[in-house]
Amino acid sequence: MSVGLEVDLASAVPVWEQVRAQVVAHVAAGRLRPGDRLPTIRALATDLGVAPGTVARAFRELETTGVVVTRRRAGTQVAAGAVAADxxxxxxxxxxxxxxxxxxxxxxxxxxxxxxxxxxxxxxxxxxxxxx
Amino acid sequence: MSVGLEVDLASAVPVWEQVRAQVVAHVAAGRLRPGDRLPTIRALATDLGVAPGTVARAFRELETTGVVVTRRRAGTQVAAGAVAADxxxxxxxxxxxxxxxxxxxxxxxxxxxxxxxxxxxxxxxxxxxxxx
DNA sequence: TCCGATGTATTGATGTGCCGATACATTGGT
DNA sequence: ACCAATGTATCGGCACATCAATACATCGGA
Structure with a gap:
């Protein structure tokens, strides 16, 4: 585990939502800081035992809310504007x-x-x- | 409107969940106090333009969480144990x-x-x- | 005792959201 | 210029939750 993400596949809440919420929580708590890189979609998907699309969904939501920024080859990292809660x-x-x-x-x-x-x-x- | 419940039928969140959350919020805020009666299922259903079963679902959840208590003929009222947040x-x-x-x-x-x-x-x- | 009001249960249709699989586009390094 | 790594897009199926409709059970008052 790199950033310590875990999901409960049997849970009623969607996997992608679990991932999203955990990343948000980590950022808000300052455990993930702007510039920090998240695992690649594939790596995380394999690690969690889900399909890439599922993780992609989470990352997409995170990007539209401005929490992370993603560039094609560079991977996904915490956005500069995504300040931790003061x-x-x-x-x-x-x-x-x-x-x-x-x-x-x-x-x-x-x-x-x-x-x-x-x-x-x-x-x-x-x-x-x-x-x- | 008696207690002021409103729902957005077009919302993504289920109608029954909206009702449940609003009742919980009212109780927590002290606007609804133990002993207060809620509208009847049918009345509320008609008022909101939904089927009785939908409102019943909300009330059922509320009862299992101990927020309200319901007796056959007496209707549904806020449970004695459901204290407002201190x-x-x-x-x-x-x-x-x-x-x-x-x-x-x-x-x-x-x-x-x-x-x-x-x-x-x-x-x-x-x-x-x-x-x- | 009777009846109406109230909550409860059941059934079925509909929609829609999740997820897997897979192919595509893009980009930076070498 | 190439190539491999990374994110993106699409399609299909499966499952499940929501909601409506309707019939049932229960209780208290007249």
């Missing part, structure tokens, strides 16, 4: 995670809660058009 | 939401981040057995 944000997330944990919430329940709060947020200014 | 938790969620908003994250990106943090959390002690 300390304040990460601290807030960590604080929330601790609180949720202390309250005995399951991860799903915890996610539901923030989802509700985020949706209730005033009407974000459609900034990054299209962005998922 | 102030600390809600504050943490709100703080995070503000930080995410300030950082320009889209709701999806913000969710990805907490998901990553939650998954990275030490290994929660399988407490509430089953609970999704």
């Amino acid at each position: 300390d304040g944000l990460r601290a807030a997330a960590a604080a929330y995670a601790r609180a949720a944990h202390a309250a005995g919430l399951t991860p799903d329940a915890a996610l539901d809660l923030v989802r509700g709060v985020l949706l209730a947020t005033p009407a974000r200014a459609e900034s990054a058009a299209g962005r998922r | 102030d600390g938790l809600r504050a943490a969620a709100a703080a995070y939401a503000r930080a995410a908003h300030a950082a320009g994250l889209t709701p999806d990106a913000a969710l990805d981040l907490v998901r990553g943090v939650l998954l990275a959390t030490p290994a929660r002690a399988e407490s509430a057995a089953g609970r999704r």
Whole structure:
């Protein structure tokens, strides 16, 4: 394992989504930094035991969201603009995670809660058009 | 509208999931409190323009997660055990939401981040057995 | 006791998303 | 100029989830 990606083939959530989420998490946590290279599509596909198209799907999503940048021969690497979450944000997330944990919430329940709060947020200014 | 539920029939996320998430959000936010009655399945179904089974699916999920309790003739109401998030938790969620908003994250990106943090959390002690 | 209101279960059709396989395009090194 | 490594595109099949429709079970009040 190079960056430590794992997937659960039996899971209900799609493999490509698992890959995408893990990369996003790694970047946000600073374990993957701008310029770092990800495994090649084929290598990762073989490693995970899936078809290349599946990994490609994940990478494509990551690129359209600006997390990675990919050049034909050079492979795929973390985009320069894909900054890790700043300390304040990460601290807030960590604080929330601790609180949720202390309250005995399951991860799903915890996610539901923030989802509700985020949706209730005033009407974000459609900034990054299209962005998922 | 009684509790203010709305669904987007054209959305990619299932109608039943939209209903479920909204109820959870309302409960967590304290807008729905233990003992409060939800609309009947038929009423809500008609209101939303979907089949009863669809709403029933949402309510079923809510019941298995302990958010609501339902008795044959009495309808469906918010469970006594379904406490709203305590102030600390809600504050943490709100703080995070503000930080995410300030950082320009889209709701999806913000969710990805907490998901990553939650998954990275030490290994929660399988407490509430089953609970999704 | 009867009836209407409410949740529950079943069945079937439809869509659509995932994934594998494979062929293609492009690019940088030698 | 060539070639091998890398990402991209396409096609098909399989599976499964969603949703509608409808019939059933259960309960409380009049």
